[in-house]
Amino acid sequence: MDLESILFKQGFGSRRQCRSLIAEGRVVVAGNACTDPDADFAVDDLAFDVDGTSWRYRERAYLMVNKPAGYECSREPQHHLSVFALLPAQLATRGVQCVGRLDEDTTGLLLLSDDGQFVHAYTSPKRKVPKTYLATTRHPLDERQLQALLGGVLLHGEKAPIAAADVRMRDEKLLELTVNEGKYHQVKRMIAAAGNRCDALHRERIGSLGLPSTLAPGAWQWLDDAALQALRA
Numbered sequence: 001m002d003l004e005s006i007l008f009k010q011g012f013g014s015r016r017q018c019r020s021l022i023a024e025g026r027v028v029v030a031g032n033a034c035t036d037p038d039a040d041f042a043v044d045d046l047a048f049d050v051d052g053t054s055w056r057y058r059e060r061a062y063l064m065v066n067k068p069a070g071y072e073c074s075r076e077p078q079h080h081l082s083v084f085a086l087l088p089a090q091l092a093t094r095g096v097q098c099v100g101r102l103d104e105d106t107t108g109l110l111l112l113s114d115d116g117q118f119v120h121a122y123t124s125p126k127r128k129v130p131k132t133y134l135a136t137t138r139h140p141l142d143e144r145q146l147q148a149l150l151g152g153v154l155l156h157g158e159k160a161p162i163a164a165a166d167v168r169m170r171d172e173k174l175l176e177l178t179v180n181e182g183k184y185h186q187v188k189r190m191i192a193a194a195g196n197r198c199d200a201l202h203r204e205r206i207g208s209l210g211l212p213s214t215l216a217p218g219a220w221q222w223l224d225d226a227a228l229q230a231l232r233a
Contacts, residue, residue: 011094108203
């Protein structure tokens with residue numbers, strides 16, 4: 001693939017902008033600046049630098065963000081910063097989307113991708129992908145509330161009760177809750193319907209993929225093969 005197309009596909013701007021980057025000697029491949037936009041390279045495991053930052057060619061982008069509070073999962077946020085502000089501009093340019101959404105005050109594991117099939121697979125209600133949250137509650141938890149969540153609670157606007165796939169009390173006011181759906185404010189509404197209130201919510205797992213303890217709030221990383229396999233497990 002020619003170098004101009006490589007940069008274009010990886011989100012480095014329009015074709016004209018990519019040609020300019022190359023012509024100005026700002027693109028380095030295999031240790032050498034390349035000023036020929038038509039230079040051809042095999043893209044398998046191709047690494048290159050742009051303005052001193054290293055990149056690897058990826059046909060599709062799969063990544064995770066440790067979302068902090070105060071960010072909206074939208075390209076056109078209404079009241080807060082966009083979660084896309086946490087990413088390099090190249091990733092937003094190439095069209096990554098949030099795989100489901102987290103409320104602006106909800107923190108934790110958020111997936112993003114420019115692979116439409118991947119996004120659909122992990123947001124489709126038919127897949128019933130389990131998502132595990134940690135909820136800090138306003139009042140102490142008790143067995144009655146846990147059983148209500150496991151047995152199913154009726155939310156406003158729903159025709160049938162919704163049950164948690166699993167619940168565990170980690171502390172007096174710290175609830176681990178797993179759901180297989182992704183309805184609007186679902187976890188918060190379920191906790192309210194069970195007789196408590198959610199003061200803080202953090203997503204720590206999707207499927208078998210957990211948020212790494214090494215990924216700081218606001219940071220992002222690529223999903224490697226092991227992470228993608230954990231999602232499918």
